[in-house]
Amino acid sequence: MASKSLLSFALIFTLSLFHFCQAGGVIPRRHGLTIIKDNVKNQYFTTFIVGSPPVTFTLLLDLGNLYSWIVMPTITNPPPSAPSLAAPPNAPPMVVAAVLAAMPSLVRAAPTTPVAPMPRLLGVIAFTRPLKGISANTKGVLTLGNVNIALHSVISKNFRLANKFALCLPTTDTILYKGFEGALYFGGGPYYMSKESRHDFSKSLVTTPLVVNPKSTAPISSEGDKSVEYFLNVKAIEVGGTPLKIDSSLLTINKNGVGGTKLSTLDPYTVLHRNIYKALVELFTAKAKAMNIPRVAPVAPFGACYDSRYMANTTSGPRVPTTDFVLDGRNARWRIYGANLMVKFFDIKYRNVLCLGFVDGGLKTTTSIVIGGKQMEDNIIEIDLESFRVGFTSAPVSLGLSCSQFQATLPTF
Structure with missing residues (x-):
């Protein structure tokens, strides 16, 4: 575990958030x-427009970081006049600027724009070198962890909104294909599929309590820190209605912070402790065989792949055995359909192959189940820090709907 003293090697920036109010200051x-x-x-990323002329900051979304991270060039001779923040046309006028803590005057709002300034927060760490392992399209990381300096907490405090946020992760590469973006909501529902829809998906969320891990699993933490990530209590796993036979102790968090289940937008696929993974693959393969779906040679990083020619297409993806995470709460289960279970490849030699989108994490995993992005896509995942619960719905996937339709209903400021 890295010490917080390592942060002294980074430049500490402040996070200045401005909200451009609607007419009348509402x-x-x-x-x-x-x-x-x-x-x-x-x-997965979100984008802010900063400065005049505008500079785009594309930040990686992270559900489990203590801080936000931004890569910026070193500022040696800042101009005497303060630059301005400009919102792009038709974009949410919520902008983020990273400025030196010693020079808060470098940030101001665009002229003639009514603003409600938010308190500056010592919460963004800036580096002058690109961060390893993240897309070349990004300038850093935006934390959505359970910390006071996270964006949802700042918005909640300063605009008197409920401290909750919801993710609807897209499936399509929106860098290449515009118009298929997902949505990130702050302050709670309603969540409508389209502007014409009257169905509020916030009313149909299945909820389960969040669980506190007594030990931090963040890359940077100190002894005694609790985890800022979002853990939930998976009591059992079922494939096609049949429970997995696994050691139940793997599903709970022990005194050393090992075990349990958490959500992660950084892991592209769900990562399982090896004993859970082997049991799941064995049962899934048996259920698939009963549906006349043959297993084929694996394609890395996956260990279980199948012949897609034997899978019928449905509104919820290829017809394969469903997988359920059985959770704390009355009738609380997270059902994963074929669209979120199976991974396809763009290489023509694998055109008839679909792989089970779970990865073997080995025997020494800190967390037994890490639910990754693929399994969360085209679902609404709401983190409610008021009631300390997580809500979710698989309804969009089961209805053949996508998060790009939710994106069209984002509020206009």
């Missing part, structure tokens, strides 16, 4: 941003 009840996906890295 603050909207909800805030929203678009989510874009890079299919090469299988990562």
Whole structure:
């Protein structure tokens, strides 16, 4: 575990957030941003426009970081006149600027624009070198962890909104294909599929309590820190209605912070402890065989792949055995359909192959189940820090709907 003292090697920046109010100074009840996906890295981002002339900051979304991270060039001789923040046409006028803590005057709002300044927060760490392992399209990381300096917490405090946010991750590479972005909501629902729809998906969320991990699993933490990630209590796993036979102790978090289940937007696919993975693949393969779906040679990084020619197409993806995470709460289960279970390849030699989108994490995993991005896509995942619960719905996938349709209903400021 890295020490917080390592942060002394980074430049500490402040996070200045400004909200451009509607006419009459009325603050909207909800805030929203678009989510874009890079299919090469299988990562999810949101974008802010900063400065005049405008500079785009594309930040990786992270559910489990203590801080936000931004890569910027070193500022040696800042100009005497303060630059301005300009919102792009038709974009949510929520902008983020990273400025030196010693020079807060470098940030101001665009002229003639009514603003409600938010307190500056010592929460963004800036580096002058690109961060390894993240897409070349990004300038850093935006934390959505359970910390006071996370964007949802700042918005909640300063605009008196409920401290909750919801993700609807897109499946399409929105760097290449515009118009298929997902949505990131702040302050709670309603969540409508389209502007004409009357169905509020916030009313049909299945909820389960969040669980506190007594030990931090973040890359940077100190002894005694609790985890800022979002854990939930999976009590059992079922494939096609049949429970897995696994050691139940793997599903709970022990005193050392090992075990349990968490959500991650950084892991592209769900990562399982090896004993859970083997049991799931064995049962899934048996259920698939009963549906006349043969297993084929694996394609890395997956260990279980199948012949897609024997899978019928449905509104919820290829027809394969469903997988359920049985959770704490009355009738609380997260059902994963074929669209979120099976991974296809663009290489023509694998045109008839679909792989089970779970990865073997080995025997020494810190967390037994890490639910990754693929399994969360085209679902609404709401983190409610008021009631300390997580809500979700598989309804969009089961109805053949996508998060790009939710993106069209983001509030206009």
